[in-house]
Each structure stands twice: as C-alpha cells, then as structure tokens.
Amino acid sequence: MSLSIAASYLKAAVSQRRIGVMRSSLLGNGIRSLSTGATNVATEEHEPKFLKAVEQYFDRAAKYSDASEETLKHIKSTDSVLSVTFPVEKDGKTVMIRGYRSQHSRHRLPCKGGIRFSSAVDLQEVEALSALMTYKCAVVDVPFGGGKGGIMINPQEWTEAELERITRRFTLELCQKNFIGPGVDVPAPDVGTGAREMGWIADTYRNFNPQDVNGAACVTGKALSLGGVRGRTEATGLGVYYGIREFLAFPEVQERIKHHGKVEDTSVIIQGFGNVGYWASKFFESNGAKIIGIVEHDYAAYNLSGLNIEQLSLWRKEHGSFKGYPDAQILDNPMTLLEAECDVLIPAALERQIGLRNAHRVKAKLIGEAANGPVTPGADQVLRNNGKVIVPDLLLNAGGVCVSYFEWAKNLSHLRFGRMNKRWDERSKGQLLALVEGNAGRPLSEVERRQLIHGAEEHELVYSGLEDTMIVACNETRQTAIAKDIDYRTAALANSINKIAASLAGSGSIFTHA
Structure with a gap:
C-alpha cells in the first residue's frame, strides 16, 4: 500500500472519528479511553482481509528475492x-x-x-x-x-x-x-x-x-506422558523473548528507537494473556523488564511501576478476569492500552489488532508480533513511517514450531533428549574439574561442583536449541535488511522465499522435460 493511499485512509478515519460518538477520560499517564462505535468497522473496510494481507506482504518481499516469476507463483499458491x-x-x-x-x-x-x-x-x-x-x-x-x-x-x-x-x-x-x-x-x-x-x-x-x-x-504439543517434549508449553513465549532481546541489541535498532539496548528496565505492554502472552511476560519479567500492561478482551491491567505476573495470573484464574485486581489500574476499554507509552508492545492475541484505525496512535517504540498477523499492511507502513521497529510474526513467534520440530524428532527417534550423554558429560566435566582444582589451590564446595558438572536436562537442551535457532534467524533477517535497505518483515519473508525456492529447484519436478 502506498503512503498516499495510507494517508487518505487515515484522513477518512479522522473524519469518521469526529462524526462518531466519543468519550474520553484521563486514566493516568496519558492513557485515553475512546469509544469509536462504528468508526472501526468503517475504517477496516478499506483494509484487506487476512489472506489478502499475507499475500500483499509476500508480493512486497518477492521483489527482493532471487526466485523466478514461475517459482513465486508456485510458492504463493496453496497446495490443498x-x-x-x-x-x-x-x-x-x-x-x-x-x-x-x-x-x-x-x-x-x-x-x-x-x-x-x-x-x-x-x-x-x-x-x-x-x-x-x-x-x-x-x-x-x-x-x-x-x-x-x-x-x-x-x-x-x-x-x-x-x-x-x-x-x-x-x-x-x-x-x-x-x-x-x-x-x-x-x-x-x-x-x-x-x-x-x-x-x-x-x-x-x-x-x-x-x-x-x-x-x-x-501431532506435537502433547503431554509428556504421551511423548511430548519438555519446554514445548512455554516455547512460543520464550522465542518471543529471545527475538526481541536480539533486536534490542542491534545498534541500528537502538539508534532508531532511542533505546539502551538491554531487556533490563525495558517497559513492556502485552496484548493477550493466553499461553504465549503469559510465558512471554514471565520471561521478560524474570530478565529484568517491567511489564506495565496486560491487555485482555474484556479488561486491561496497567501499573507504571510494573505488574506481578504470577499474582495477576492467579487472580484471573480465580475470578475469571482482571476486574477487581488490587495492584493495578483496571481498564474496561482494554484496547486503549495498545496506545500507551512503552518501549515494547507485544500483540499476542489474534490477527488485525493494529490497523489504520489505531496505528497512528501507537506510541510503543518496538512492536513484536507474537500473534499471527496482528498488524495490517496499511498499519505496518504507518508505524514504520512513524519511526517504529516491527519484529515480524513469521520470525518472532516461530518458537512454537521450532520446539514442535524437536518433539517430532524425539518421537521418531524414540529417545529422550539427553538420555544417552548426560552422565558422560558429567563425568568428563568432573575429571576436568578435578584437574583444575589440583592446580588452583582452592577446593570447590559441593554446591559449586554440582553446578559446574551438571549435565543438560531435556528442557535445557530444548531451550538451547531454540535460543540458537532464534539468534541465527534474527541475524539473517538483520543482514538482509541492511544489505537491501528494507524493513525486517520484508527481509525475513525474502529469506524464506529464497530458501523455499532453493528447495524446489533442488528437488526438480516430475514434469520437467529431459
């Protein structure tokens, strides 16, 4: 979508907002509560449906790929x-x-x-x-x-x-x-x-x-007793954490969003408190970030000093919603929290949550797409034109499929990760440690010894494999974005297209003429 078209849509949206019924009130720290009535529907009519949006992103990235026109047609089409x-x-x-x-x-x-x-x-x-x-x-x-x-x-x-x-x-x-x-x-x-x-x-x-x-x-995502893998439940949320951590460390991202580049003391708002949103918030919180807002479909919880995620989760399980939670400001117009000041906004709910109707009011510096398709193509352009960094869904929420791959491989091998080598690793580390202790002059305590010779458990191997996968993919995306001077979504998708095209070219076709 061109900038001029996006601008015209925004102009129409502003006009609709003036006509529509509005109520506003200060909720503290610059958060506004707005009820736009039919405005959202009228604005969304100008935007493509979800499938068309994915195709538009594909077409944009295809221009930067190495695939032929015929291969692009093949990749874009649904098989069955x-x-x-x-x-x-x-x-x-x-x-x-x-x-x-x-x-x-x-x-x-x-x-x-x-x-x-x-x-x-x-x-x-x-x-x-x-x-x-x-x-x-x-x-x-x-x-x-x-x-x-x-x-x-x-x-x-x-x-x-x-x-x-x-x-x-x-x-x-x-x-x-x-x-x-x-x-x-x-x-x-x-x-x-x-x-x-x-x-x-x-x-x-x-x-x-x-x-x-x-x-x-x-099938993957099974219980452990049925062949599941440890770490699968939290995998998508953990992948979201790894991905945003990597992007915050990139100097060009720090310069663009004026951020110190570390997870510590980073303010985060997360939309969605299901499996992905819950685990993403847990990993950010445990690594020093400040979760200032959680948005659900009925209520949002906001605390500029930071929310206690486990307490909030327990309250919601007991009471069915955030309503009445004593340690936060509870908003009954939750979508307005997407527009609050923060360093990182993580839409982790459903598709099309940020569109032309609200993109121009988003104040977050970095948007991490933990959900699939939460930002429409028009909104994507508005956000980028406003200096925001978007970490795209096809990269950021890939943690789930990565660990699903590990579970699938585990089921095919009929062997738990770490079963064959854990004790061998511990003995090898113990022998090396004994040699070091003999020359160091200070014997280690039993706790120190156990920490140093500990052999990896299955969930630790899963975490390690996921972290490595996300680091490599984030850096590949960054390199393509810099080399071609394009945004991260287009770069990630262009890389995907090239990899799929290479696979198709390598396998050939049964219909290829000799």
Whole structure:
C-alpha cells in the first residue's frame, strides 16, 4: 500500500472519528479511553482481509528475492485444502460442525501447523495461517511445509466430553483424507486447543493406524506422558523473548528507537494473556523488564511501576478476569492500552489488532508480533513511517514450531533428549574439574561442583536449541535488511522465499522435460 493511499485512509478515519460518538477520560499517564462505535468497522473496510494481507506482504518481499516469476507463483499458491462437515449431538439436538485443514506447501514434508477451535474460523483464515507457517518454518530452517487447521466452534460452549467427540471425529476425517500422519501432516495446539486435544488426536490416529510405530509423531504439543517434549508449553513465549532481546541489541535498532539496548528496565505492554502472552511476560519479567500492561478482551491491567505476573495470573484464574485486581489500574476499554507509552508492545492475541484505525496512535517504540498477523499492511507502513521497529510474526513467534520440530524428532527417534550423554558429560566435566582444582589451590564446595558438572536436562537442551535457532534467524533477517535497505518483515519473508525456492529447484519436478 502506498503512503498516499495510507494517508487518505487515515484522513477518512479522522473524519469518521469526529462524526462518531466519543468519550474520553484521563486514566493516568496519558492513557485515553475512546469509544469509536462504528468508526472501526468503517475504517477496516478499506483494509484487506487476512489472506489478502499475507499475500500483499509476500508480493512486497518477492521483489527482493532471487526466485523466478514461475517459482513465486508456485510458492504463493496453496497446495490443498480440506473442508468437512459432520454431525455432533448436543442437548438432544444434532449440530453440524465445520472444520478445515490447509496444506499450503509440500515442498518439505510433513506439513506443520496448529489446529484452532474458534467461532471465527473460516477457510480464508486457515489458508492465510498455513501460508504464514510455510514462511515461518523456512525463516528458522525447520524442515516442514506449512499447514493449519481449525474447527468453527466456541469451545466455551461445549463440555469436555463434547469437545472430545468433536476432536476425535475431526481427526477421523483427517485420517480418511490422508491429512494427518508423521510424514504427511502434523498438527499442533493453537487458539482454543492444548495438550488435551493433542492427546485425543494422537490416540485417535493410533487406533486407526496401529501398525505405525512412529504414530506418536502424528501431532506435537502433547503431554509428556504421551511423548511430548519438555519446554514445548512455554516455547512460543520464550522465542518471543529471545527475538526481541536480539533486536534490542542491534545498534541500528537502538539508534532508531532511542533505546539502551538491554531487556533490563525495558517497559513492556502485552496484548493477550493466553499461553504465549503469559510465558512471554514471565520471561521478560524474570530478565529484568517491567511489564506495565496486560491487555485482555474484556479488561486491561496497567501499573507504571510494573505488574506481578504470577499474582495477576492467579487472580484471573480465580475470578475469571482482571476486574477487581488490587495492584493495578483496571481498564474496561482494554484496547486503549495498545496506545500507551512503552518501549515494547507485544500483540499476542489474534490477527488485525493494529490497523489504520489505531496505528497512528501507537506510541510503543518496538512492536513484536507474537500473534499471527496482528498488524495490517496499511498499519505496518504507518508505524514504520512513524519511526517504529516491527519484529515480524513469521520470525518472532516461530518458537512454537521450532520446539514442535524437536518433539517430532524425539518421537521418531524414540529417545529422550539427553538420555544417552548426560552422565558422560558429567563425568568428563568432573575429571576436568578435578584437574583444575589440583592446580588452583582452592577446593570447590559441593554446591559449586554440582553446578559446574551438571549435565543438560531435556528442557535445557530444548531451550538451547531454540535460543540458537532464534539468534541465527534474527541475524539473517538483520543482514538482509541492511544489505537491501528494507524493513525486517520484508527481509525475513525474502529469506524464506529464497530458501523455499532453493528447495524446489533442488528437488526438480516430475514434469520437467529431459
């Protein structure tokens, strides 16, 4: 989208805001509460839907890639989409359930991507998310194609037994259509799903494929007792922390946003307090950042001195929301907190949260996209023109698929990480330490010895692998951005396109003429 078009949209938005019903009040520290009524809808009409937005980002990056026009067409297109409907009984009545699974690219197999339960699920959303998964896997060098699935239900309206029937029936549809399997398509948790649902999927697949010795690898994000990997639950949030930490350390980012470059004393606002938002806030808090705001769909909690994340989480679990939490200012118009002063804003909820309707009011210096597609193309340009740095979703929230890859590899090897080498490492370190102690003159305490010779546990190996993956991908993105003088989203996507194109070129085609 051109700057002139974006400017015209913003002009229209301002005009609409003057006409619309408004209420404003000071909430402290410059936060304003605004109710714009139909303004948001009117403004969003000018912006592309989610799938179109992903395609626009792709087209922008394609100009900086090395891929041919024909290869770009191949990469951009979705390979396969499955749409199913099936009946489920609820309260004595038959309800028709609709589900989708999209395999965007099979240049690498299996395809990989989550399954979400949401009443907002539709075919375009699933296709857009599967495309993002393709690019995400490529940018962090995870050897998967992109997939995504969803069932169009609100999980809050169904009992656990009903959700199990729905999940198992959907898995049956995937089995019958060859849309699931360790070497075909491997789902994972997403919005509205978790380890429980992944366990149901794995069990259903195993019952229909009892001869598949690698059947546990048909899905990731499972409980440890079912073959999951330690560190998977917090993986996406930890990856968000690693990614933002790396970008804050880049001198050009520090210069652009006038920041000291360290996580310590960095003010952070996070939208979404689900799995990703919770763990991201925990890792930032434990590394010295100040979490001044958490935004949920109904309320937001704000404290300029910093929130206690664990206390806030416990309050929400007990009371169902932030309402009444004593150690923060509770806002009943939560989206306004996206516009508050802070160093880092992390949208970790759903897509299209920052658009032309509000991008010009965002004051954060760096926006880290922990959710998929939280910033629209028009808003992306407005933010960058206003001097903001955007760390894109396909890079920043790749921690989940990275550790899903580790879990998949663990299931195929049938061996827990660290089982073969932990004791050997500890003995080797112990021998080296004894040699050093003999020449150092001071014997170490038992606690010091244990700390120095400790062999890595599975979660420590997972953390290490994830950190290395994120550091490499962040630096590759930075190098491309500097070399081509482009933004980080375009750079990350251009790198993805080049890697996918190389894979396609290397494999050739069965239709290639001799």
